[in-house]
Amino acid sequence: MIGFTKLLCGDATVSRALKQASGGEEREPRLLQFTTANRPLVVWNMTLRCNLSCVHCYNDAGGRGRAGELTTAEAEALIDDLAEMGVPVLLFSGGEPVLRPDLCHLGAHANSRGVRPVLSTNGTLLTAQVARGLAQAGLRYVGVSVDGLGETHDRFRSRQGAFDAAWQGIACAQQAGLKTGVRFTVTRDNLEDLPGVLEMAAAKGIDRFCLYHLVYSGRGTELAGRDLSLEERRNLVEWLVEKTEELHSRNQAMEILTTDNHADGIYLLQLILRRDPARAAEVKELLRMHGGCSAGKKFANIDVDGNVHPCQFWGHQVLGNVRERRFSEIWNDPQTQLLCQLREMSSHLSGKCRRCCYRDLCGGCRVRAEAVGGGMWKADPACYLTDKEISCNESQPRS
Numbered sequence: 001m002i003g004f005t006k007l008l009c010g011d012a013t014v015s016r017a018l019k020q021a022s023g024g025e026e027r028e029p030r031l032l033q034f035t036t037a038n039r040p041l042v043v044w045n046m047t048l049r050c051n052l053s054c055v056h057c058y059n060d061a062g063g064r065g066r067a068g069e070l071t072t073a074e075a076e077a078l079i080d081d082l083a084e085m086g087v088p089v090l091l092f093s094g095g096e097p098v099l100r101p102d103l104c105h106l107g108a109h110a111n112s113r114g115v116r117p118v119l120s121t122n123g124t125l126l127t128a129q130v131a132r133g134l135a136q137a138g139l140r141y142v143g144v145s146v147d148g149l150g151e152t153h154d155r156f157r158s159r160q161g162a163f164d165a166a167w168q169g170i171a172c173a174q175q176a177g178l179k180t181g182v183r184f185t186v187t188r189d190n191l192e193d194l195p196g197v198l199e200m201a202a203a204k205g206i207d208r209f210c211l212y213h214l215v216y217s218g219r220g221t222e223l224a225g226r227d228l229s230l231e232e233r234r235n236l237v238e239w240l241v242e243k244t245e246e247l248h249s250r251n252q253a254m255e256i257l258t259t260d261n262h263a264d265g266i267y268l269l270q271l272i273l274r275r276d277p278a279r280a281a282e283v284k285e286l287l288r289m290h291g292g293c294s295a296g297k298k299f300a301n302i303d304v305d306g307n308v309h310p311c312q313f314w315g316h317q318v319l320g321n322v323r324e325r326r327f328s329e330i331w332n333d334p335q336t337q338l339l340c341q342l343r344e345m346s347s348h349l350s351g352k353c354r355r356c357c358y359r360d361l362c363g364g365c366r367v368r369a370e371a372v373g374g375g376m377w378k379a380d381p382a383c384y385l386t387d388k389e390i391s392c393n394e395s396q397p398r399s
């Protein structure tokens with residue numbers, strides 16, 4: 001995640017991030033992206049059952065899902081292992097995780113073990129009763145996907161009324177005392193709706209707005225041709241900078257972030273270098289602490305069958321299975337070649353990513369590179385930075 005609000009508006013500092021990493025102050029969830037510890041945020045797709053059939057679903061979920069989900073006992077053992085290795089966050093995802101009857105029980109178990117439980121949902125099943133149950137179980141944050149206004153969102157979700165139901169679910173979560181976030185996956189088909197959705201989120205007091213760049217996996221693979229052009233992507237980021245600063249000037253508390261394109265961080269760094277060079281060194285260090293692409297380093301995915309992946313979009317790259325080995329053993333296995341490569345990513349990159357002065361701060365998206373670039377170490381096709389911007393010279397902060 002690239003924290004536009006944190007980096008542009010000075011809401012994060014290196015000293016605070018270091019204090020948190022060393023245990024010098026209570027862990028702030030909003031600063032977890034800057035930790036340098038090898039303790040990943042874990043996304044667990046606890047079910048493939050879903051009441052919707054979204055066109056860009058990376059899991060191809062829907063209907064009744066399939067047999068083979070981790071049992072409650074297996075999930076408890078997994079959570080215990082994550083707690084022992086100091087995993088800070090467990091994100092319950094799906095499919096639609098609300099359809100799993102032991103969600104609140106497992107959330108409470110994670111919370112009792114010191115692992116922060118959060119939820120990714122389509123929001124349509126978040127009734128007042130469900131939201132209260134989540135809050136009582138210790139969940140503190142609910143992220144809801146909203147991919148356009150009214151008709152656009154309903155078309156993406158393949159369900160009429162999904163838009164209104166999602167916002168009603170968000171309201172129930174807020175009333176239950178849960179922090180809320182809106183997640184917007186941008187394509188050419190919903191780009192024009194983005195301003196309206198962002199303003200709607202701000203007006204409704206949403207805590208976090210996260211714009212997701214499209215990653216080509218699952219049903220999203222079919223949408224690669226509907227992804228933004230490099231010019232459109234750059235214009236989008238420029239607009240998002242303006243909106244971040246505008247909301248900040250209006251004292252709006254909503255935080256803005258982007259996900260799945262770390263070139264955004266380099267764009268912000270160069271912008272700050274031009275505007276406020278005194279802050280550039282700190283912003284660069286925050287980006288270094290963040291570490292660019294988190295796959296296999298500070299981010300992991302466990303699928304419905306218990307397979308461990310470097311990220312949720314890399315379903316065909318299996319590192320092991322938690323039914324056969326503990327997650328901690330899989331994650332810390334020095335013999336796993338892919339993990340070793342991902343943790344030394346900059347030495348394996350090629351093409352534009354290899355030439356980039358900021359490759360240690362970014363690394364691109366290896367899933368997109370593999371999908372359309374001819375190999376996982378090729379250049380990320382979604383990088384909109386120019387050759388001049390990625391070259392090192394005396395006027396730029398070096399990585």
